Amino acid sequence: MRKITSKMTFEDDKEEVASKKHNANPLKLTESSGILYPYYFGDDPHVKLKNIKNIQSKTGDIFLCSYPKSGTHWIMEMVNMLVSGSTEHPQKFNFLDPMIICDQVLDSVPCPRIFQSHLRFNQLPASFLKRKGKIIYILRNPKDISVSLYHFVQKEGRIKYTGKWDEFFQLFVNGKVGYSSWFDHVASWEREKEKGRHPIHFVFYEDLKEDAVRELDRINKFLSLNHPNSFLQSVAECSTFTKMRKQKYLYHPFPAEVMDENYVDFLFRKGTVGDWRTLFSEEQNMQLEEVYETEMFDSKLRFSYG
Structure with missing residues (x-):
């Protein structure tokens, strides 16, 4: 694998972290160790990241990891059904993102706990990695992600991005969005999987x-x-895009000022493959493909673009 340009280290006793606001960035991002985060995680997300490293793992913990807008909520619902052995929807939200939910709440959740996160491998709890807990990493093609993310930041309550698509496209290609470069994120996880030292399963949205x-x-x-095939078929039927949109109570861990009552309309906007064609110009398509060839030249991953 290529060398990741935004390489991160988490040796807390040795590292001096310079976190700062990117006031010039219209997406209102903060930075820690070369990675950008949505600013509502605080001016210094390193504090949250350090706390996450210290979360105590429990037997059966599972992490669903992804770059934003990869279909995490959808797959989370499927995995919840598989783990519980039931297609009944829970009666309260099951959104366990350690960047959002406090440690006390996480610790009170009964096992098995299913976390979801947009972090890199080395940012996950140290005890979870030591225990070799299972990780499902979700991948989605970068063209559809960029369009989905654009619609998301336009409606996210405390950002309300007002820039045009052409401007946002350049931010995305250059990694100037929350959680930084899609290319670095995906390549770093591919590298970890290729090492074969930790149980990581890749699942493609498409x-x-x-x-x-x-x-x-x-x-x-x-x-x-x-589970028998009949149960898997039931899970697939109960987690269709249409049915997911109706389960509003499950997917609202954010305070009202972040997402209004219409949050479900952009958390589950379309769910299609190939929606990138609604916004991409031919020049933008060529540019992203050129960047992909450069940044992912030695990747073995193959994506479907619809």
Whole structure:
């Protein structure tokens, strides 16, 4: 794998972290160790990151990791059904993002806990990594992600990005968005998986859209579960995009000033493959593909663009 340009280290006793606001960035981001984060995580997200490293892992903990707008909520719902062995929707939200939910709440959640996060591998709790807890990493093609993220930041309550698509596209390509470069994020996770030292399962958003039962069976086996095909079919039917939109109570961990009552309309906006064509110009398509070839030249990943 190529050398990751935004390389991060987390040796807390040795590292001096310079976190600062990017006042010139219209997305209102903060920075820690070369990575950008949404500013509502605080002026110094390193404090949150350090606390996350110290979260005590429990037996059965699972992390669903991804770059933003990769379909995390959708897959989280599927994994919850697989782990619980039931297609019944829980009666309260099941959103466990350690960047948002406080440690006390996380510690009170009964096992098995299913976390979701947009962090890099080395940012996950040290005890979880030592225990070799299972990780599902979700991938989605960068063209659709960029369009989905653009619509998201336009409606996110405390950002309300007002820039045009052409401006946002350049921010995305240059990694000047929350959680920084898609290319670095994905390549760093591919590198960790190739090392083979930790149980990491890759699932592609587009593959799930194509054949949910097939992909659920792969996740089923990765988690060492023994659900029959009939149950996997029920899970797929109960977690369709239309049904997910109706489960509003599940997906609202953010305070009202961050997302208003219409949050579900952009958390689950379309859920299609190929929506990038609604905004991309031919020049932008060529530019992103050129950047992809440069940044991911030695990657073995292959994406479907619809």
